[in-house]
Amino acid sequence: MTPLRGARAWQPGLDPRAERHLPQPPLSSGSGSAGNGSAATGPVLVVGGGIAGLTAATGLAERGVDVVLVEREATLGGRVRSWPVDADAAAEAPGLTMSRGFHAFFRQYYNLRALLRRADPGLERLRPVPDYPLTLADGPTDSFAGIPRTPPLSIAAFVARSPSFPISALAKVDIGAALGLLDVRFPQTYSELDGVSAAEVLDRLHFPDQARHLALEVFARSFFADPTDFSGGELVAMFHTYFTGSAEGLLFDVPDDDYDSALWQPLARHLTGLGVELRTGTSVTRLEESADGIRAELDDGSSLTVSDVVLATDRATLQRLVGEATWLGTPTWRDALATQRVAPPFAVWRLWLDRPAAQGSPLFLGTSGYGPLDNITFVDQMEAGAAAWAEQSGGCVVEVHAYAVPPGTEEATLREVLRRELHRLHPELATATVVHEEWQLSQDCPLAGTDPWADRPGVVTPDPRVVLAGDGIRCELPVALMERAATTGWLAANALLARRGLAGHELWTVPMRGRGQSVAHSARRLLGAAR
CATH class of the missing domain: 3.90.660.10 (Polyamine Oxidase; Chain A, domain 2)
Incomplete structure (x- = not known):
């Protein structure tokens, strides 16, 4: 996508430096698809009803494309879904729900919020969290409440207030390496740290021991990974997205009820209103190439023939479906996808x-x-x-x-x-x-490991009829976790829309580059004073 700078009438949040990315222009009519030489006109199958799949389905249906979404679970949301507690097993707590855990909806998640606005224009189902303290056993507790939103003030205020950054320890910080965190550009920063773990990044900085828990045991582990096996590029991107590069602040929102009630049921109604066919409790077992498109076999014995497919599944399911689809892409591409690990x-x-x-x-x-x-x-x-x-x-x-x-x-x-x-x-x-x-x-979360960033699967595949989406899919933008799932969902929809000669959807991100000299100058003064 192409970043667009300059005047605009609307912004997705409070950061005036948030970047707008326009979709690539649609291909001319008749550009065609792999296999038949004609433009795609049939329905699209979206495999997976998590954030990525829901986003892709939304992006396609809003442009008039027929969409069938197949989700193996009974409720939507993927790893951000919720479901009723079994009444027979929990007679003491009827009507209550379970989920796969807490998720923070940061204000920097512009593209996820764009999805949620389809059913909740004012985002009224999200409520702010006043603080999220981080505590170290037998050590300090850090707070993000009252920290200014905009770098460099946010950095200076946090370091000045944080008990994890005592002045005596700051004197040992490698200033040059620390300032390197501010000199980022995407997607180059991801590749520049190939082979470097998150733990190694902080080793280079000589972070105070007490501060490491902020970056490693708390933030890195939010990717469900051990810090020694987690990508240093992803860690630096997190610093940029949540702290050094964004003026949205460090706090976040949470839904006001369980995920299904607050988020996904309303979005399902929106999608149904757009004509999307939602099939829950059903799995796609196999994808085959046929004379009239792509044939998907389902575990209920039925099948679908479609023009295009969005694979928005967990990593293991993606690897199985692609591994069995010997018609899809090249052996080299399929083998590379098969080597991707789970956390x-x-x-x-x-x-x-x-x-x-x-x-x-x-x-x-x-x-x-x-x-x-x-x-x-x-x-x-x-x-x-x-x-x-x-x-x-x-x-x-x-x-x-x-x-x-x-x-x-x-x-x-x-x-x-x-x-x-x-x-x-x-x-x-x-x-x-x-x-x-x-x-x-x-154990179904993709691992953002230290392997080469460029070797990870991207949205576009060797066959333009099949695109990928999810938080484990490579994306050139500084996004992660739920926001990467939503962003790649929009990108997947845009790729298929362009093939059909239809306009895509714009995206927004935090700045693609670090905040430059103003932040670096502030950091030099702060760290220099500690020496």
Whole structure:
């Protein structure tokens, strides 16, 4: 896409330097598709009903394209879905829901927010979180409340206020390497750090020991990866997106109810109104090339013949479908996709307890040094359904996460340690009775490893009829996690729209380059004073 600078009547957020990216012009009529030499006119199959698939379906349907979306789960949202707790198994907590864990909707997530606005124009279903403290065991707790939004003031204010950055430790920071974090440009920065892990990036900076938990044990692990196996380029992009390159601030929003009720049911109604056929609880088992398009076989025994396909699935499913589609692309391309890895397992444990948390407990607390515990979320402070249960019962609904769980970890041992660390931080809950609990241990997140960035699969494939989307798909823009899923969904739709001679959708991102001399000058003064 082409960045567009200059005057504009609308901005997606508060940062005046946010960049608008226009889609490539549509191809001329008759440009055709692989296999038949004529422009695509038939329906599009979207495989996967997570953020990426929902975005692609939205982008296509809004231009009048017939879309069939197939999702294997009963509810939409992918790794950001929720579902009802089984009434038979949880008679004590009827009507409550489970999910795959907490997600932060940052204000920099312009393209995800553009999707959500389709069903909620004012984003009224998102509510701001006043703070998300990050605590180090036997160490300091950092806060993001009250930090100015705009670099370099945000950087200076945070470092000046943070107990994780004592002046004595700042004197040891490698100023040249630190300023390199500000000298970024995308997508080049991704490739420049090929083979370098997130841990190595901070080693080069000589970050204070207490500060490393901010960048490694908290932020890097949000990618469900061990810092020694997580891409240094992705870490630097995170610094840029959330801190050094954006003036949207460091706080975020959360939905006011479970994901399905607040986000995906309203969007499903919007898509249905556009004519999208939604098939949930169904899987695509195979893709075959046929004389009249691409034939998809489903696990219910039915089949579909379509002109184009968006593969917006988890990594394992993508690898299986592509590996069996020997007509798709080249052996070299299919082999490269097959080598992409998944991140280690992660655990989500939701507990309905018979007593409340201590007054003033934060909705979300990031942790480091508490064994496998990565964060604690009080769901009843966020979701209307959980809040109603807590008010009625006098209890609370708490969720704990453990990211990058080492393979072979015994589930019983992991639970026991997580329980102990929860009680270490919330001793008032140590004697609480568990009214109900839900446990998830999953391993289906793509790994953003230290492998060459350019070798990762991109949106466009060797066959223009088939495009990819998801948070594990290579994207030249500085986006990650849910925002990468949404962004690649829009890009996938745009690629297929261009083939049909239809206009695509614009995208927005934080600046594609670092903020330059003003931030560097401020950083030099701050770090220099520490010496």
